Amino acid sequence: MSLIEISNVTKQYNGGDEVVEALRGVDIAIEAGEFITIMGQSGSGKSTLLSILGGMNHPTSGEVAMAGVELYRLPGEKLADFRAQNLGFVFQSFHLIPYLTAIENVLLPLAIVKMKGADKNAAAKRALERVGLGNKADRLPNQLSGGEQERVAIARAIVNNPKILLADEPTGNLDSRTSDEVMALFRELNDAGQTVVMVTHNPENCRYSDRSINLRDGLVVGQN
């Protein structure tokens, strides 16, 4: 059984009189330890797919199973608990909390976890060191460069040892050199066993992944 199984997932949005079909029957299986990039043009449905994978967007039909759990059959806040325990998110615009320092941002997912304060701090420090920012733990986001902010966002996503790391255009706001550094970091994490699912429109990023899934008009049109 695959770590992630997406079966015949559709997603429709009601835009007034018009119904927009963002996904039109997507089937994908992702194994544990894989590094997947989801490619596609704007409007291809890749971000919708990622939000469905992230347990934040109920599909119109179809099934999404992760680690043997039917995600959208989970009642109420159990879905939030699933995200907290199994998923890590890296957002395109980093979305760091501006009034929290780097280490406090990394600590965020642990704020709702029952753990000793010292253990939380140790985990956050480890995560920051893993992304090469151990020495900038007390900086506020506006005191960090774009690449560093992205690294803090990655550290925040991995601090709770998630089964799956989801990334939405993580290099979208970075220059090419910093993009390479960030992609190398994702590769490094994947090499250490982390499953990574990344949405990107940059074909350059595909060389870091094990497999690339191409979406067009809400359908999988190819994998390589």
Add this chain to the structure above:
Amino acid sequence: MKLHTIAINNLKRRKAKMAFLTIGLSVGIATIVTLVTLTRSMSGDIERKMDEFGANILITPLSNGLAMNYGGISLGGVTFDQREIRESDLARIKTIANHKNISAISPKVLGGVKVGSHDVLLVGVDFASELKMKQWWQIFGAAPKADNELLLGSDSAKVLNVGTGDRIRIKGEEFRVAGILGQTGSQDDALVFAALPKAQKLLGKEGKITLAEVAALCSGCPIGDMVTQIAEKIPDAKVSAIQQVVEGRLKALDQFKRFSYAMAAVVVFIGSLIVFVTMMGSVNERTTEIGVFRAIGFRKSHIMRIILFEAALVSLLAGFLGYGAGMGGAKLALPFMAEGKNTLLAWDGSVAIGAVVLAVALGLVASLYPALHAAKMDPTEALRAL
């Protein structure tokens, strides 16, 4: 890192907005504290004034005989040596429903006696309650302490030509003049006061009294009800109220109280609106942030706890500041509001606790909808990027 760390850090970052919220709420709480404290202080002032006015209920024997005056107040139709009330009946006054509002009961026995060649009106009083009731009395010398001591009105002292320490004889018994009253402009100037038991004995009215004055204190005293209650307990007596002046002031105070409560209600409403608008604005500004929280697994209840904790913290601060400012305002306003210069500011722990509790309750209630709104945010829409 705990949820409250997020709330505290957010408050630190949004200092200006939170200061505005704190000030807005503080002003509301301060206004309420000032109004409540002023009302209470003025009530206290009136209670003290009622003390100074002396008695406000008179108990005289039922009579249809001759008229008798006491300070311009009709005491009913009795003569000095006719019907009296039994002193023991007075104990029943303390059993009325509003007995807690009774500050003092001053029984009196009246009778004409001869001192030398002069006829004088001897008044037997219980000096302890009499002095409590007539705080305006100025005594030269001392108040009588022993049975054979007298207190003379200023005119009596002049007519009898005696001073403090002198001795006079009444019905064969010798008395020492312990003190002389300063001019009062009332009937007291022409009286000779003796201890009640002694006067009763001299006048041959042991166990009897001619009248009793009752001082009932408190801003909301139901004087009319008390008169009825006393009349029921002592059916042989005529019970009447002297309350016009005080009641007038009480009515004015009552109006002020109602005005204060109306003002407080308006202020509470405005305060709630300030909190609501500010918190709603703050939540809308933090849409992305809340989306991140939800995306990384925060439950709706976690989001609500963050927002409500922030509101509680700001409201708590506003409660303390508002109480301090309100008491300051009351202290400044009191001299203009109260008639007497000696009106005391009513410091009351319950007002302090009430102010803080009200502030926190107000903050929480007004933030409830913004917190719910934040918790219900769709993380996908909040983040937009996803």
